[in-house]
Amino acid sequence: MKLNDRKIRILEAIITDYIATAEPIGSRTIARKYNLGISPATIRNEMSDLEELGFIEQPHTSAGRVPSQKGYRLYVDNLMQSRKLSQEEADFLKNAISFNVNRIEYMMEQTAKALAMLTSYTTVVTEPKSRKVKVKHIQLIPIDESEIAAVIVLDNKAIKNNIIRVRNIPDTDELNKISSGINGILKNCSAEDIDSGAITELMRSFTQYKDMVTKVLKAVISALHQEEDVHVYTSGVKNLLGFPEFSDVTKVKNIFQTFEEKDMLITLLGEGDDTSADKIQIIIGGENNMEELRDCSIVRANYRFGNNSVGKIGIIGPTRMNYSQTVAVLNEIVKKLDSVIGAFVDGEDGGYDE
């Protein structure tokens, strides 16, 4: 049996209609709504074939047809026409997000929120993270009689701070000397580079400040680990409640469970991922391996932030989600984020929003 042009047009009609209405669609409705120039009976025959080919399925006899996972896949890969963002949509994105590289968390939070509002699906965004973070600079700053701050600048532009309590604080000059000494040893070290060799060297260099240096070391290691700990921003979880396929509370509960678990979200965004690919990926229904998200599709993309730093964005909706709009929105936001970084690297400092 061949998937001829007419079959494809019928399949497309079914998918379009189902995305819009969430109702199984029958032959007569297709004949009425879409002018294909053929009678319901003919459509019935074609639909019967489409079902046998696995592109549509029937919830039960005497109901209309519904696209299958395979059907959506065909649609997404071959049928769907890429669409550009409307002016309103583009404007919305531009206004909803204050692109400010100095406040990345805030920017990511806004991004998640804006995408959720625009698509009315659920959005998950991870902060840009480097694969391996290294120390770029360490500076000790006196705060008061008993506390100093260890400021640790990392090579991905992140800065971490730890307050350290010490019995008696060296004066500023001495502290600067210690800072540059520590710098000499720890500069360009990643978490695993800090081995016993580096540690004993440090201890030997600063015997009289052993206690303080130990604490600084701990802070550095903690900072490096912290930085590998990915932040995840979620928004629009409640949006899913609006779709009829999720009117069953127990079903939704499992989905929400997943959304509250950071690890799940990260695997969701990363699973089977090719980081080098800049293409948008679409994962339909059961193609993700999470039982709870069987009725959801995910449209996801990576965005780049500097050289080796990559963040992820995912939009999660029902399998019958509006793929073309979602892809368009995602394309736009990735382009936007890239350009912000570009401007930053080229000399702008991102500005402040007040």
Add this chain to the structure above:
Amino acid sequence: MKLNDRKIRILEAIITDYIATAEPIGSRTIARKYNLGISPATIRNEMSDLEELGFIEQPHTSAGRVPSQKGYRLYVDNLMQSRKLSQEEADFLKNAISFNVNRIEYMMEQTAKALAMLTSYTTVVTEPKSRKVKVKHIQLIPIDESEIAAVIVLDNKAIKNNIIRVRNIPDTDELNKISSGINGILKNCSAEDIDSGAITELMRSFTQYKDMVTKVLKAVISALHQEEDVHVYTSGVKNLLGFPEFSDVTKVKNIFQTFEEKDMLITLLGEGDDTSADKIQIIIGGENNMEELRDCSIVRANYRFGNNSVGKIGIIGPTRMNYSQTVAVLNEIVKKLDSVIGAFVDGEDGGYDE
């Protein structure tokens, strides 16, 4: 009509039962389950009185009775016996949260999560925030050929960083001189203290680094404002879906809407608040002024963090929530947080968790 002892015992039975089952309860059931030594008929008479007094109500004729808002209020204020946390519950809290003052965000996140798991309600936690934040110390650190980091230590122990791009970077000694110069002027300033006087003084002192100083100033102002921007951690939103009173999806949607809006949560935790009071507050049903949360109760408390810094914790459940357990849990966690801060102030540095 007087609210005699027997009426009170019946009311208590109704509330206890309803909290456990979420089902309206009738006279016969009370007679069977609670040995009050009176017949259903007598109970019926008393219930009729209780209804007239406004402590219970009937969803419809021929259904059992359900506690009213006034009923819960009486229960919470007079009837409920305070209960201590069980050993298991206390252990759970202790193990679920790594009390580490150097990673406050992480600690708050864990606190929210632990409370949500323990109570099976929704938890909202705000970071401890001071009313007015002041600059304690500013330090400029060179990062590379074109960037310096402005590290801004605030008097509430928070540290903020901004990367600043400048055309040509002064050497370290010069930078230190500039740092201490800026410090001299901006130290102990809050956001509103930075007026035109301070700004012109700064500009006069550093005419040759005007550009850089302007950017530092912007960073300081931004940091002070950022610090006044409260972080809110929410957990266990999905928990509400498990309760029969929230099996209607559209109802839940409105509630979730509220939970996604930070401002709403903050007013929810702060409304009619007496910050000086350390007592736990209970807000029943419509006593909060948010239409969407009419069917929810909130148990909330403040915790102190240092001198003038206060955070809030709220636990949100159905009106028939388990008030005595919730209060016990909240008491425990507030005590715990206080003691962590105490230890910190007394000389511990909070440790690192690896």
Add this chain to the structure above:
DNA sequence: AGTTAGCACTCGACCTGATTGAGTGCTAAC
């Protein structure tokens, strides 16, 4: 006077059966 047994009544929950309508597959004619 307070308590209780008895009884009629109410009303949601649940089951059953009939009807409707959207949909199908098959067959025969165009």
Add this chain to the structure above:
DNA sequence: GTTAGCACTCAATCAGGTCGAGTGCTAACT
């Protein structure tokens, strides 16, 4: 190859009936 016609299926909807948990009222009992 296309289509009209027809028998068939099945979820959804509605009406009617029964059940049971609950009530309020009255009269009798302590």
